[in-house]
Amino acid sequence: xxxxxxxxxxxxxxxxxxxxxxxxxxxxxxxxxxxxxxxxxxxxxxxxxxxxxxxxxxxxxxxxxxxxxxxxxxxxxxxxxxxxxxxxxxxxxxxxxxxxxxxxxxxxxxxxxxxxxxxxxxxxxxxxxxxxxxxxxxxxx
Numbered sequence: 001x002x003x004x005x006x007x008x009x010x011x012x013x014x015x016x017x018x019x020x021x022x023x024x025x026x027x028x029x030x031x032x033x034x035x036x037x038x039x040x041x042x043x044x045x046x047x048x049x050x051x052x053x054x055x056x057x058x059x060x061x062x063x064x065x066x067x068x069x070x071x072x073x074x075x076x077x078x079x080x081x082x083x084x085x086x087x088x089x090x091x092x093x094x095x096x097x098x099x100x101x102x103x104x105x106x107x108x109x110x111x112x113x114x115x116x117x118x119x120x121x122x123x124x125x126x127x128x129x130x131x132x133x134x135x136x137x138x139x140x141x
Contacts, residue, residue, distance in 0.1 A: 008096040009055040011041055012087065019088055027090055031059065038135030045098070054099045057133055058084055058109060060091040065112050070128060072107030073097040080115050106138050107131070 007013040011030075018026035034041075034057060041055040058067045067084040068074075074082035074097070084093035108128040130137055 009041060009053055010043055012055060012094055016087060034133055039131060039133035050101055051098055052101050053096050055094055055096040056084065058093040060093060067093045068110045068113040069095055070108050070110055072105040073099050074107065079113050
Protein backbone atom coordinates (compact mmCIF):
# COMPACT_ATOMS: atom_id res chain seq x y z
CA UNK A 1 0.00 0.00 0.00
CA UNK A 2 1.76 3.17 1.20
CA UNK A 3 5.48 3.53 1.51
CA UNK A 4 6.56 4.74 4.95
CA UNK A 5 8.14 7.86 3.44
CA UNK A 6 4.77 9.03 2.07
CA UNK A 7 3.23 9.13 5.55
CA UNK A 8 3.57 12.67 6.91
CA UNK A 9 2.85 11.89 10.56
CA UNK A 10 5.97 10.62 12.36
CA UNK A 11 3.80 8.63 14.75
CA UNK A 12 1.88 6.89 11.96
CA UNK A 13 5.10 6.31 10.00
CA UNK A 14 6.66 4.68 13.07
CA UNK A 15 3.60 2.47 13.52
CA UNK A 16 3.72 1.52 9.83
CA UNK A 17 7.35 0.46 10.17
CA UNK A 18 6.63 -1.55 13.32
CA UNK A 19 3.77 -3.37 11.62
CA UNK A 20 5.82 -4.10 8.50
CA UNK A 21 8.56 -5.77 10.58
CA UNK A 22 5.98 -7.93 12.35
CA UNK A 23 5.55 -6.20 15.71
CA UNK A 24 2.25 -7.76 16.77
CA UNK A 25 1.79 -5.46 19.77
CA UNK A 26 2.40 -2.13 18.01
CA UNK A 27 -1.17 -1.45 16.93
CA UNK A 28 -2.76 -2.22 20.28
CA UNK A 29 -0.10 -0.12 22.04
CA UNK A 30 -0.89 2.73 19.65
CA UNK A 31 -4.62 2.52 20.39
CA UNK A 32 -3.95 2.45 24.14
CA UNK A 33 -1.93 5.67 23.80
CA UNK A 34 -4.69 7.29 21.73
CA UNK A 35 -7.31 6.25 24.29
CA UNK A 36 -5.22 7.84 27.03
CA UNK A 37 -4.17 11.03 25.21
CA UNK A 38 -6.97 11.51 22.70
CA UNK A 39 -7.27 12.43 19.07
CA UNK A 40 -6.41 14.11 16.78
CA UNK A 41 -2.65 13.69 17.06
CA UNK A 42 -0.71 16.95 17.12
CA UNK A 43 2.95 16.67 16.15
CA UNK A 44 5.66 19.28 15.77
CA UNK A 45 7.17 20.00 12.38
CA UNK A 46 10.92 20.18 12.62
CA UNK A 47 12.12 23.72 11.97
CA UNK A 48 8.69 25.33 12.27
CA UNK A 49 7.45 27.33 15.23
CA UNK A 50 4.18 28.26 13.50
CA UNK A 51 2.88 25.00 12.00
CA UNK A 52 2.16 21.46 13.20
CA UNK A 53 0.91 18.18 11.80
CA UNK A 54 -2.67 17.38 12.76
CA UNK A 55 -3.63 13.74 12.23
CA UNK A 56 -7.24 12.64 12.49
CA UNK A 57 -7.85 9.02 13.49
CA UNK A 58 -10.69 6.56 13.10
CA UNK A 59 -10.79 3.09 14.62
CA UNK A 60 -12.74 0.82 12.35
CA UNK A 61 -15.51 -1.00 14.20
CA UNK A 62 -17.69 -1.92 11.22
CA UNK A 63 -17.53 -2.56 7.50
CA UNK A 64 -15.86 0.66 6.35
CA UNK A 65 -15.43 1.73 2.74
CA UNK A 66 -14.28 5.27 3.53
CA UNK A 67 -14.11 7.87 6.29
CA UNK A 68 -14.43 11.55 5.38
CA UNK A 69 -13.48 14.48 7.60
CA UNK A 70 -15.91 17.41 7.48
CA UNK A 71 -14.97 20.77 8.97
CA UNK A 72 -11.73 21.88 10.57
CA UNK A 73 -8.86 21.98 8.08
CA UNK A 74 -10.87 19.79 5.68
CA UNK A 75 -13.55 22.38 5.08
CA UNK A 76 -17.16 21.58 4.24
CA UNK A 77 -16.96 20.56 0.60
CA UNK A 78 -15.14 18.17 -1.72
CA UNK A 79 -15.44 15.02 0.41
CA UNK A 80 -13.42 13.03 -2.12
CA UNK A 81 -10.38 15.16 -1.19
CA UNK A 82 -10.75 14.66 2.56
CA UNK A 83 -10.95 10.89 2.83
CA UNK A 84 -8.88 9.12 5.42
CA UNK A 85 -6.39 6.45 4.41
CA UNK A 86 -6.35 2.96 5.88
CA UNK A 87 -3.03 1.86 7.35
CA UNK A 88 -2.25 -1.49 5.77
CA UNK A 89 -5.04 -3.97 6.58
CA UNK A 90 -5.53 -2.68 10.13
CA UNK A 91 -8.46 -1.02 11.87
CA UNK A 92 -6.67 2.36 11.69
CA UNK A 93 -7.78 5.06 9.28
CA UNK A 94 -5.97 8.43 9.34
CA UNK A 95 -5.50 11.73 7.55
CA UNK A 96 -2.79 14.31 8.23
CA UNK A 97 -2.97 18.04 7.57
CA UNK A 98 -0.29 20.69 7.94
CA UNK A 99 -1.91 23.46 10.00
CA UNK A 100 -1.08 26.67 11.82
CA UNK A 101 -0.46 25.97 15.49
CA UNK A 102 -3.16 28.41 16.59
CA UNK A 103 -5.87 26.66 14.55
CA UNK A 104 -9.13 26.10 16.40
CA UNK A 105 -12.13 24.51 14.80
CA UNK A 106 -14.79 21.86 14.85
CA UNK A 107 -14.95 18.75 12.72
CA UNK A 108 -16.94 15.58 12.33
CA UNK A 109 -16.68 12.31 10.44
CA UNK A 110 -18.84 10.66 7.83
CA UNK A 111 -18.28 6.90 7.66
CA UNK A 112 -19.12 5.25 4.34
CA UNK A 113 -19.81 8.66 2.85
CA UNK A 114 -21.50 8.53 -0.57
CA UNK A 115 -18.91 11.08 -1.85
CA UNK A 116 -21.62 12.63 -4.01
CA UNK A 117 -22.17 15.86 -2.11
CA UNK A 118 -25.47 14.73 -0.58
CA UNK A 119 -24.14 15.67 2.86
CA UNK A 120 -24.25 19.28 1.71
CA UNK A 121 -27.80 19.32 0.33
CA UNK A 122 -31.13 18.11 1.74
CA UNK A 123 -29.56 15.48 3.99
CA UNK A 124 -26.90 17.82 5.35
CA UNK A 125 -25.23 16.29 8.36
CA UNK A 126 -27.34 13.15 8.54
CA UNK A 127 -24.29 10.91 8.34
CA UNK A 128 -22.04 13.02 10.55
CA UNK A 129 -20.69 11.53 13.76
CA UNK A 130 -18.37 13.08 16.36
CA UNK A 131 -14.83 11.80 16.79
CA UNK A 132 -15.16 9.12 19.50
CA UNK A 133 -11.44 9.42 20.27
CA UNK A 134 -11.48 13.17 20.96
CA UNK A 135 -11.20 13.80 24.71
CA UNK A 136 -12.25 17.46 24.33
CA UNK A 137 -15.33 17.42 22.11
CA UNK A 138 -17.42 20.49 21.43
CA UNK A 139 -20.97 19.95 22.65
CA UNK A 140 -23.79 21.83 20.97
CA UNK A 141 -26.82 22.50 23.14
